[in-house]
Amino acid sequence: PTKREYTWIIQDHELNPDGMWRPMVLINGTFPGPLIECNEGDELVVHVLNQASNATSIHWHGLYQNGTNWMDGTVGVTNCPIAPGSSFTYRFNVTGQSGTYYYHSHMSMQASDGLVGPLIIHARDGKEKEWQKVPYDQDRVVMLSDHYYDLSSELLAQYLAPGNENEEPVPPSALINGRNVRNCSDLPNRKCSTIGLAQALFDLSATASTRLRIINVGAFAEFSLQIDEHEFQVTEVDGTDVHPQRIHRLNITPAQRYSIILTLPRENIKGLYWMRARMITHCFAYENPELQEEVWATLRYHHQPFEVDVLPPQTHDWPEPIEVECLDLNTTSLSPILPIRAPENTDHFISLRASFQIRDWRLSRGYLNDSSFYTNASAPILHTYLDAYDSASAMADGVNTALFDPDKQLVFQTRTISTITILIQNFDDGNHPFHLHGYKFFVLGQGHGYAPANIQDAGVLDVRNPLRRDTASMEGFGWLLIRFVADNSGAWAFHCHVGWHVEAGLGMVLVTRGERMGGWDGREEGVGRELCDLRGVW
Ligand code: C2O
Numbered sequence: 417p418t419k420r421e422y423t424w425i426i427q428d429h430e431l432n433p434d435g436m437w438r439p440m441v442l443i444n445g446t447f448p449g450p451l452i453e454c455n456e457g458d459e460l461v462v463h464v465l466n467q468a469s470n471a472t473s474i475h476w477h478g479l480y481q482n483g484t485n486w487m488d489g490t491v492g493v494t495n496c497p498i499a500p501g502s503s504f505t506y507r508f509n510v511t512g513q514s515g516t517y518y519y520h521s522h523m524s525m526q527a528s529d530g531l532v533g534p535l536i537i538h539a540r541d542g543k544e545k546e547w548q549k550v551p552y553d554q555d556r557v558v559m560l561s562d563h564y565y566d567l568s569s570e571l572l573a574q575y576l577a578p579g580n581e582n583e584e585p586v587p588p589s590a591l592i593n594g595r596n597v598r599n600c601s602d603l604p605n606r607k608c609s610t611i612g613l614a615q616a617l618f619d620l621s622a623t624a625s626t627r628l629r630i631i632n633v634g635a636f637a638e639f640s641l642q643i644d645e646h647e648f649q650v651t652e653v654d655g656t657d658v659h660p661q662r663i664h665r666l667n668i669t670p671a672q673r674y675s676i677i678l679t680l681p682r683e684n685i686k687g688l689y690w691m692r693a694r695m696i697t698h699c700f701a702y703e704n705p706e707l708q709e710e711v712w713a714t715l716r717y718h719h720q721p722f723e724v725d726v727l728p729p730q731t732h733d734w735p736e737p738i739e740v741e742c743l744d745l746n747t748t749s750l751s752p753i754l755p756i757r758a759p760e761n762t763d764h765f766i767s768l769r770a771s772f773q774i775r776d777w778r779l780s781r782g783y784l785n786d787s788s789f790y791t792n793a794s795a796p797i798l799h800t801y802l803d804a805y806d807s808a809s810a811m812a813d814g815v816n817t818a819l820f821d822p823d824k825q826l827v828f829q830t831r832t833i834s835t836i837t838i839l840i841q842n843f844d845d846g847n848h849p850f851h852l853h854g855y856k857f858f859v860l861g862q863g864h865g866y867a868p869a870n871i872q873d874a875g876v877l878d879v880r881n882p883l884r885r886d887t888a889s890m891e892g893f894g895w896l897l898i899r900f901v902a903d904n905s906g907a908w909a910f911h912c913h914v915g916w917h918v919e920a921g922l923g924m925v926l927v928t929r930g931e932r933m934g935g936w937d938g939r940e941e942g943v944g945r946e947l948c949d950l951r952g953v954w
Pocket of ligand 1 (some may be wrong): 475477478490520522671851853909911913
């Protein structure tokens with residue numbers, strides 16, 4: 417195993433990723449953040465020095481953190497934030513997984529201020545190319561994100577203010593790998609300059625094939641991605657290699673990842689093509705007059721003999737209309753290369769109703785059943801649990817009412833390895849991409865309306881080799897059924913990955929395999945408690 421060590425200095429910056437200047441928070445002054453590329457089994461050591469004016473915390477999205485739950489970086493669940501002027505070292509092994517991941521701030525909605533970047537894990541022993549059934553020689557990261565012109569803290573204060581009925585701030589812009597070029601004269605009231613800016617450019621050889629790792633690192637918008645005249649094959653879903661599936665338009669919600677392998681156009685290949693990523697505006701609460709829904713990038717093929725075409729590309733959109741629906745990619749036909757049978761039966765069945773409700777005076781909050789999650793930055797669930805572990809050792813499996821108020825912090829706990837099934841029924845019109853920390857789950861079902869009443873009956877579900885991923889969405893007024901073997905000790909957040917929604921309370925925590933946590937002398941060392949002593953500073 418190799419140790420890969422990074423030092424990240426977090427600072428406030430003014431930046432104009434698409435022309436419009438705005439305050440941002442960046443790692444080592446770069447946007448998006450630096451690529452972390454490692455091999456399965458490596459040790460990652462990341463020293464984070466926070467020189468910004470707000471607290472921060474870095475979460476490694478999709479990483480198991482097996483045995484290192486306190487490195488998960490989830491404020492209020494596993495960690496206290498890193499106060500301005502202080503620092504913290506993340507140290508963990510990357511084991512048991514490979515593929516496309518990313519990291520992002522898990523302090524409030526700070527990810528949307530620029531604290532995001534890609535994390536690629538290569539499988540051991542050259543298995544990567546073996547598991548990817550379509551050969552490729554070029555490998556590129558494509559990060560899609562919505563883009564706001566104001567700090568997330570300001571937008572969040574408006575969104576969570578009384579009287580706002582879950583009207584999420586609509587992003588005015590979108591980026592590919594942190595880039596876009598807007599027309600400054602469209603928005604005369606904003607400070608803008610586009611000198612030196614260019615759309616993202618992917619330089620590729622026309623004689624080799626290309627894997628693109630698509631990551632939606634945004635806060636809210638779902639994207640529909642296409643490349644003019646290109647079909648592609650989906651070969652990876654959230655770190656799971658799958659049998660190739662040919663499509664030409666990919667829908668991707670926040671926090672999801674897909675790898676696609678490009679199929680070169682059959683006839684006379686051109687040098688330049690547009691890649692188009694369009695935000696699915698059907699998911700938006702209202703019309704934003706500043707909105708430009710599409711962001712483009714250029715694919716440039718170098719022919720033999722070498723020649724470079726002159727920008728911009730002259731290619732055209734795929735002819736059929738883009739679906740306006742706010743729907744996840746249909747993944748029912750995607751099956752993992754390494755087959756794993758899901759457990760036929762479950763030890764725990766958690767049934768959740770997801771909704772937005774106004775219960776307190778004019779305040780719209782997200783609910784899972786009767787719980788709207790409030791993050792307590794200075795008392796992470798993990799610490800509370802560890803402190804009370806001995807006395808809590810008699811606590812039974814199920815909702816933890818001894819340590820947490822289930823109306824404000826819904827915590828479901830299991831003591832030993834067990835199988836957990838979660839059915840979420842959506843009573844809201846929005847699409848909610850739900851993410852579970854510390855695991856990949858089996859996606860057993862997704863659909864419109866009510867889940868079939870017999871879904872708990874034996875033999876109803878196809879458990880032979882379901883898709884395994886870490887972020888799956890539940891469409892408006894639809895449902896989602898997931899199952900996983902809860903063998904990873906720790907406190908793991910389960911939440912909607914729309915930044916606005918998790919901040920409004922649409923989440924819960926699963927404390928799994930709790931019995932093992934009693935032996936963590938991480939209880940005294942390593943869990944980052946020293947950060948909690950700085951609570952006056954954030
Ligand atoms: Cu991408 Cu709770 O995280």
